Amino acid sequence: MGRKLLLEHINVPGINTLKVYREKGGYKAVEKAIKTMSTDDLVEEVKKSGLRGRGGAGFPTGMKWSFLAKPEGVARYLVCNADESEPGTFKDRYLMTHIPHALIEGMIVSSFALGANTSYIYVRGEMMPQIRILEKAIAEAKEAGFLGKNILGSGYDLELYVQPGGGAYICGEETALLESLEGKRGNPRIKPPFPAIAGLYGCPTVVNNVESIAAVVPIVNMGGEEYAKIGIGRSTGTKLISASGNINKPGVYEIELGITVEDFIYSDEYCGGIANGKRLKAVVAGGSSVPILPANLIVNLANGEKRLMTYESLSEGGFATGTMLGSGGFVVLDEDQSIVRNTWNFARFYSHESCGQCSPCREGTGWMEKVLHRLVNGKGKMTDMDLLVDVSKKIEGNTICPLGDAAAWPVASAIRHFRDEFEWYVNNPELSQKQNYGLAHYADPLPPIAAVEA
């Protein structure tokens, strides 16, 4: 059994209440931080822990915190990103539903570390039940003196509020989230300035994912160095993985970073293998925005070694043979699934969710959707695959926010690894509407490129 830091007490009855949460050691991190540590100590511990942002980008949390500007007399804000809208990701919902105090405790410690006196948790509006759960937890924490004025007699004041979104994937992007929290449309801002300099209401702001903030609690309790001993290399600690699709045991799992992908898919401790005795076809390992990989490349690296659940191992091979850990949304496709259909579905999603500010993203996602739609319906042309790759290249890197890239990669990687299936749709317009392509022969890893002699 791997070590659990966030979900250790998930099955304890009543762990959603302050009382039981405290019986299990809850709020010790608040006491330790506020009574015995300086804000600089706290930032230092988080740096030592090696914690990397759990929202998708994997940026080191301690470093992000140390960039926060601290001009005299200007408010600073901590905003928690609980927008969780990346298809395949549902870990934050799980944490907030079952152990809301883990997030509240993390918010208090982190706000203290950053010198914020007002903090917000921006929760996607569809999670109304979770919003109620958090509001109740906040009221309990306030009642117990962990929030409000003069927390634990330290002179430190903190108010914590929950803000509902309005239903828009783009508001997970941190600057769109801040716009939304200011009561505007969720149009991402041009960076710089980064939120650490000018964020909410133009003030220095840190935006962190729910899981990143919850992880600060064990880091403070055990110390950054101890935390960094879990995991491998620069992938330290534990990570929540949301597992869905054609597996025996979908759900949220806390893993120690560094287990093999094979173990994660097939062992009974985690996904429990492919459902209905089918075979594995492909995996989208880190939420819909990361490149899809065929079975052979997700289980093994191109050189045949086992692939691991770490930031580095999942991205090994770059775009050609790798993917990304992303938000940890692990979507498994079995042999009966159509890659073409799944790619169209994701393209439709991005086209629907593009905020429309940049033409390459607004128009490009729409074109990709249309071309994929005709392919799925057996009306595609042989030139469509190159057309799609071309459009995806024109979006990638040419937009204000990373949604453009996120829309481009799933399409480009599907064609990269499953071109034979796309061609089969074109060559078999009628059959493709009645029958699955199955496993066929998806792209095997490319042989390593020989070094060019000078």
Place this chain on the structure above:
Amino acid sequence: MLSVTEIEKQEITFSADLLNKMGEIVGRYPEGKQKSALLPILHEVQAVYGWVSPEAMDKVADFLDLQSIEVYEVATFYSMYFLRPQGKYVLEVCRTGPCCLVGAEKIMDYIGEKLGVKEGEITTDGLFSYRGVECLAACGYAPVLQIGPEYTFYENLTTESVDRLIEELKNR
């Protein structure tokens, strides 16, 4: 699409309860940043009226000291705000990739057949409408649907559980 001509004009008076709630929400933000209250207040208004009418939006604009357009542009950007009346229960079925891997499309078709309406239409008794929505962060419990205004979740849907749900809502 905000199309005022097709919809009857609504007479709107916000109740004391609603106004209190709106005031409480404004208190969460610093002085002068009351615009931040816009999204939460639109949710409250929709919970009362079932949708946000142009008249309701104008009232919200007055309350927050905003131009009406600032409210319209927000209400039209986000997918959760209904700009026209809906069925009493709007069944919002997730239609995104991971859910489709385990049969979301079939469930959505089944709901349409069962209710005898197309996506977005309201049943003649005014009780139901349905629509596809994007990933609801519940992919491990797919297929799923949600029903506002409290956004109760119904997970691991089957045709039988859809039958039971619709029966239960009819008798509520």
